[in-house]
Amino acid sequence: MRGRFITLEGIDGAGKSTHHVWLAEYLRTCGHQVVITREPGGTPLGEKLRSLLLADSMHLETEALLMFAARREHIAEVIEPALTRGDWVVSDRFTDASFAYQGGGRGLTWERLMQLEHWVQGELQPDITFLFDLDVTVARMRLQKTGQAPDRFEQEQQEFFERVRKAYHRRAEEWPHRFCKIDAAMTVPQIKKILEEKVTSVC
Ligand code: TYD
Numbered sequence: 001m002r003g004r005f006i007t008l009e010g011i012d013g014a015g016k017s018t019h020h021v022w023l024a025e026y027l028r029t030c031g032h033q034v035v036i037t038r039e040p041g042g043t044p045l046g047e048k049l050r051s052l053l054l055a056d057s058m059h060l061e062t063e064a065l066l067m068f069a070a071r072r073e074h075i076a077e078v079i080e081p082a083l084t085r086g087d088w089v090v091s092d093r094f095t096d097a098s099f100a101y102q103g104g105g106r107g108l109t110w111e112r113l114m115q116l117e118h119w120v121q122g123e124l125q126p127d128i129t130f131l132f133d134l135d136v137t138v139a140r141m142r143l144q145k146t147g148q149a150p151d152r153f154e155q156e157q158q159e160f161f162e163r164v165r166k167a168y169h170r171r172a173e174e175w176p177h178r179f180c181k182i183d184a185a186m187t188v189p190q191i192k193k194i195l196e197e198k199v200t201s202v203c
Contacts, residue, residue, distance in 0.1 A: 003032075003083040004202055005124075007094040009168060010132030011161050012154050013139030014184045015191075017092060019130075023195055024090045030203060035082040038092035039070065043077045046070040054151040061112075064102040068116045071095065075121055095121065096129060096171045101153065104167025105160050127202055130195065131172055134184035136161045 006023070008016040024036040040050040049070040053063065071094070082089050095117055102108045134142075136158055143154060172179040180198050182191055 003087045004127045005089045007091045007126040007129045009096045013143035014132035014134040016132040020092045033087040035089045042074040060106040068120045072120045100164045100167040104163040131181045132184040
């Protein structure tokens with residue numbers, strides 16, 4: 001049986017990374033083989049592209065093309081083989097992030113992104129997308145508290161993240177059957193409970 005594909009999304013600072021590893025571990029305790037991965041990245045080439053994307057300034061279309069180039073490699077080398085084997089794939093971000101950041105944040109058109117999406121992934125879509133939704137001001141405060149140097153995206157202004165958040169909401173409206181919106185202001189145990197219930201429903 002084909003495996004399941006789960007993605008975690010949200011603006012920087014919403015807390016999805018806290019739950020990424022935990023969710024994979026939980027699925028393993030349910031008896032699944034789990035591949036844990038991330039975007040941009042997930043393959044040796046993809047991780048090289050990630051380093052460029054997070055550090056070097058570039059034209060917005062170059063940024064989108066590199067995101068989708070890394071994704072093509074990720075799908076071909078990691079995601080498709082895993083799903084075909086029957087493994088579950090848990091990815092920290094996927095294509096919804098391109099619509100949110102390159103579309104909402106940077107202003108690339110939805111039509112252009114849909115062309116890239118169709119080219120790179122055909123009919124492939126996640127089975128469940130957890131959208132960690134949080135007020136932008138709160139998310140930015142959380143980011144600052146980590147004390148880590150901000151990458152190129154994290155250095156963007158409040159308005160950029162407001163647009164990113166709005167674009168995520170638009171994606172969630174377009175794909176209601178796979179999106180599960182999570183109020184990221186909840187406590188970690190409350191969020192874990194929601195994740196657990198939702199993945200159990202597709203086991
Ligand atoms: P992120 O998950 O925030 O990494 P970390 O938790 O290590 O900081 O992802 C890195 C950044 O990449 C994030 O700011 C969003 C951005 N991004 C895009 O702009 N488009 C995309 O398609 C993807 C996958 C990520």
